[in-house]
Amino acid sequence: MTALRHFNRYFTRRIGVLDDHYLGQDRPLGEARLLFEIDESASGASLRELRTRLGLDAGYLSRMAKALQAQGLVRSSVHPDDNRLRRVELTAAGRAEVREQNRRAGALASGLLEGLAPDQRTELTGALATAQRLLRLAAITVTRLPGASPDARACLRAYAADIDARFPEGFDESALVRPEEVSGDAGDFFVAYEENRPVGCGALRRLEPGVGEIRHVWVHPDARRLGLARRLLAALEGEATARGFAVVRLDTHASLTEAQAMYRACGYREIPRYDDNVYAAHWFEKRLA
Amino acid sequence: MTALRHFNRYFTRRIGVLDDHYLGQDRPLGEARLLFEIDESASGASLRELRTRLGLDAGYLSRMAKALQAQGLVRSSVHPDDNRLRRVELTAAGRAEVREQNRRAGALASGLLEGLAPDQRTELTGALATAQRLLRLAAITVTRLPGASPDARACLRAYAADIDARFPEGFDESALVRPEEVSGDAGDFFVAYEENRPVGCGALRRLEPGVGEIRHVWVHPDARRLGLARRLLAALEGEATARGFAVVRLDTHASLTEAQAMYRACGYREIPRYDDNVYAAHWFEKRLA
DNA sequence: TCTGTTCTTTGACTAAAGTCAAAGAACTAT
């Protein structure tokens, strides 16, 4: 993949370095990055979170946080849930500093693009968005998890809350698969991770001999429009094939029209009702190769 | 231009940083970058060139070069043209080192894209190429220069050598505009710079009252397919308008079919012969707004 | 209540990155 390398070389030299130096004008880069990272998590972040997110040494981070505090940009307190954890959040001055740096970065960016015609800028924006979308998708890994694992259950809860808000009649969590239905011989559960954070899931369970059912394919709002649902579907279908299922089925709610379109695009065809799921309005089936 | 900033944040965090750490595994980053930069300019670069290209302090660079030399990766000599300048070039070991780092970077890049389907990789490659092309174009500035300035003459010489190799009958430099034809009242000369290096040119001269002639629009091979010729043309036409010309004309050689297509696309229409240029086979004209 | 673990802070380091100024050699322009 030389295109990525060439782009990387060019981009970091042209934009990255410039940007870093510009932003870090009056503040070491490490501190600037930390400041931004604290800003990201609006209501304050624990040092522990920041440490893993930025991949820093504990001692190093502790000192940087102290320095930011000394500059009045950050305020810290013990975490309400766990007195070992230290929670830091931006002060008003800290927020102003982040705003100012954002303003500068914006000015720099528009300066860099001055020479382009409006349609060229649009083209550039589109290309960058496409590249970012695909790079994000490439960074997401899909792994099989026991149905009872905390991340699996957390995904299902998030899924339930999501569709409860979306379905006019709401959604009752009792309609979710039980952990034992998607563990071991009975089925499987897959979770998608983006930088160690669960951003999607999908379940497969045996419906009857030779027939699997796919359920609860869900993607976190932050990770939509990347093509992740298709990846999850592919993983589930691969597992179904490995288990010797000739056919997979699934159902969807009447309101999930995008999902229906995706299933059709992925080779599913609509079939008559095969279950008594009160939330379902459409039933699909796909014959596996 | 927030798209660029968002992309930059994401990209440097995901790829840039990773890459840097990976490449700089057994060698400080500064040295690794210097090594690459020396490799870029195949036949050796002067310290002065490297200093401006990398934006480093003279003392710092001097020491790094010494360190690379001590490691046997680089060999240095005084510059043949100027005994103050020091020229450095890679040794065989240095070239091997660059190759090895490239190999590693390549492995890293393909690892990063493992999760993507082949068509998604193609899409990513295309998006990155588009983005890079537009970013390069945005970084190029077109400035007016006296016709006799060294950069202007250097561009014309490069242009002459270029078409001498391309025209079946060759090209004689005496057919170039003379400096006084494109200076002051008589005309203008524009040079395009990419990172302080001339990468294109174009001349405008008065042909007869109310009529200007555009000549010698040329783009360095390294900067082709970016849309730079159009930029140069736009600059020349803008100047023609400012000078009160109602019409601009130009001629082209029979073999330059791409150039002819570009002129047509930019609003030029073919007209009968208007000069006795022995190299010309097509004549064009554009009425300015 | 005891034990082991997690999280943060501190001290004591090292290596890399970068700055500044002085000085000598080589060039350029007058």
Added chain:
DNA sequence: ATAGTTCTTTGACTTTAGTCAAAGAACAGA
């Protein structure tokens, strides 16, 4: 020939970035 400029080298710094280990406070589970 002279004066001013350019380029590199060297010495003497400072700041950033990062590592490692010890220690204390707080927590989790038996």
